[in-house]
Amino acid sequence: MDHGDIMTVGSRRAFLGATVIAVVCLIGAATAVGRAQTGQDTPAVTDNTFKNIMLLKGIPVDTFLDAMGMFANAMGNDCTYCHASGAALDRDAFAVATPRIQRARQMIVMMNTINKTYFAGQPRVTCFTCHGGNQSPRSDPNIALQYSTPPEDPNVRDFPTDPTASADRIFDRYLQAVGGAARVAALASFTARGTYEGFDTLFTKVPVDIFAKAPYQYATVVHMTAGDSVRVYNGSGGWMAGPDTAVPLLTLTSGNLDRARLEALVAFPTGLKQAFPQWRVGRAVMNDQEVRVVQGTENGQPVLNLYFDESGILVRLVRWTLTPVGFVPTQIDYSDFREVAGVKIPFRRKVSQTYMQMTVELSDVQPNARIDAARFAKPAPAKPAV
Numbered sequence: 001m002d003h004g005d006i007m008t009v010g011s012r013r014a015f016l017g018a019t020v021i022a023v024v025c026l027i028g029a030a031t032a033v034g035r036a037q038t039g040q041d042t043p044a045v046t047d048n049t050f051k052n053i054m055l056l057k058g059i060p061v062d063t064f065l066d067a068m069g070m071f072a073n074a075m076g077n078d079c080t081y082c083h084a085s086g087a088a089l090d091r092d093a094f095a096v097a098t099p100r101i102q103r104a105r106q107m108i109v110m111m112n113t114i115n116k117t118y119f120a121g122q123p124r125v126t127c128f129t130c131h132g133g134n135q136s137p138r139s140d141p142n143i144a145l146q147y148s149t150p151p152e153d154p155n156v157r158d159f160p161t162d163p164t165a166s167a168d169r170i171f172d173r174y175l176q177a178v179g180g181a182a183r184v185a186a187l188a189s190f191t192a193r194g195t196y197e198g199f200d201t202l203f204t205k206v207p208v209d210i211f212a213k214a215p216y217q218y219a220t221v222v223h224m225t226a227g228d229s230v231r232v233y234n235g236s237g238g239w240m241a242g243p244d245t246a247v248p249l250l251t252l253t254s255g256n257l258d259r260a261r262l263e264a265l266v267a268f269p270t271g272l273k274q275a276f277p278q279w280r281v282g283r284a285v286m287n288d289q290e291v292r293v294v295q296g297t298e299n300g301q302p303v304l305n306l307y308f309d310e311s312g313i314l315v316r317l318v319r320w321t322l323t324p325v326g327f328v329p330t331q332i333d334y335s336d337f338r339e340v341a342g343v344k345i346p347f348r349r350k351v352s353q354t355y356m357q358m359t360v361e362l363s364d365v366q367p368n369a370r371i372d373a374a375r376f377a378k379p380a381p382a383k384p385a386v
């Protein structure tokens with residue numbers, strides 16, 4: 001199978017990756033709104049996409065990238081910390097077995113043994129547990145840490161819950177804060193223009209078109225210099241195809257597919273409170289402000305945090321994807337809310353992943369526009385970039 005252009009992208013990431021390090025059940029499936037169904041489309045997996053996969057076999061490519069991002073994040077470095085420096089220019093160099101790749105393979109085996117032996121196979125110990133952003137994990141106690149106030153990370157999956165708080169009330173208040181349930185329900189679709197910038201454009205702004213239709217269809221077309229990158233969630237399946245994708249047609253799976261569903265739901269938030277069958281509520285501090293955290297779980301594991309600011313508006317979404325090396329987050333920050341047909345919409349959306357970062361800024365939004373159904377069809381595989 002063709003490698004597509006990810007390797008080039010990966011190479012750019014290799015240079016840029018260092019800047020991103022800072023980020024640091026199907027039960028009820030039938031009832032959850034727009035819940036994705038699997039199996040309608042066979043995603044490309046590692047062994048038939050890459051050259052030198054010895055351990056992480058049979059993993060869908062999107063999940064594999066999260067795993068690689070976990071590695072870079074845990075080591076506090078970029079892709080070329082382990083991969084040959086040549087990977088910055090030559091995509092085939094990702095397959096070169098460097099001493100650190102070999103070492104990382106040993107670490108995967110060690111980690112799996114620990115989890116299997118002592119944590120009932122749960123992904124409790126990960127690369128990050130020990131490394132925490134350092135190539136050399138610290139082993140001796142830290143006196144300064146003991147006597148200082150540790151910084152609070154709002155993006156934790158495990159937080160004290162507030163049993164008196166009601167998720168329903170938070171969702172209702174959210175609809176109120178953005179314009180009221182009636183106006184939100186009256187917004188049936190929108191199209192938008194704007195700009196996109198990310199690792200894959202070397203943080204240069206390029207034009208973007210957005211097509212969104214209630215309850216949960218969402219398409220983004222990024223007009224890159226090397227060609228269009230099309231990202232679609234059609235209500236059940238999700239894909240990416242463009243000069244920036246790992247394979248000509250990247251099929252979204254598990255957590256990444258569900259994140260696409262959630263992003264579409266956020267555009268038309270009426271259905272958001274049905275997105276998960278159960279919610280837990282807590283509090284956190286984000287940018288010195290107290291926020292309410294509403295968490296959704298899957299198979300008993302927390303996988304989604306939604307953050308509402310004091311005005312009741314959703315300002316952050318974090319969705320974790322379970323990879324073979326642990327849970328890996330994607331963080332989406334919403335800001336610059338402006339009214340469109342009486343509904344406050346985020347004109348700015350920043351997506352931060354362990355291997356990628358991008359920002360979309362809208363400039364022109366047309367409410368209730370007619371959108372051709374073809375916009376939400378599975379995209380054609382991208383032509384390999386030159």
Ligand code: HEC
Pocket residue numbers: 010013017049050051052053054055056057068069071072075077078079080081082083094095100101102104105354355
């Ligand atoms: C901590 C070390 C480490 C870091 C950092 C790392 N990788 Fe890897 N990478 C590996 C290991 C180990 C393998 C082989 C996995 C296996 O054998 O199952 C691999 C394999 C790959 C492959 C498959 C190459 C082939 O053709 O066989 C690609 C592509 C890749 N990594 C991309 C990336 C990207 C992109 C990043 C940065 C976001 C990254 N890696 C960061 C350790 C690392």
Ligand code: HEC
Pocket residue numbers: 071082100101103104107108111125126127128129130131135136137325
């Ligand atoms: C139980 C703790 C622990 C876990 C879990 C762990 N590591 Fe390590 N790792 C270490 C220690 C300790 C070292 C040795 C550091 C040193 O020599 O200074 C190390 C070294 C490494 C090195 C070599 C660094 C160098 O200096 O060249 C790499 C690469 C690495 N780990 C990757 C990983 C990856 C990838 C994972 C997850 C799959 C992982 N580690 C999980 C403890 C851990």
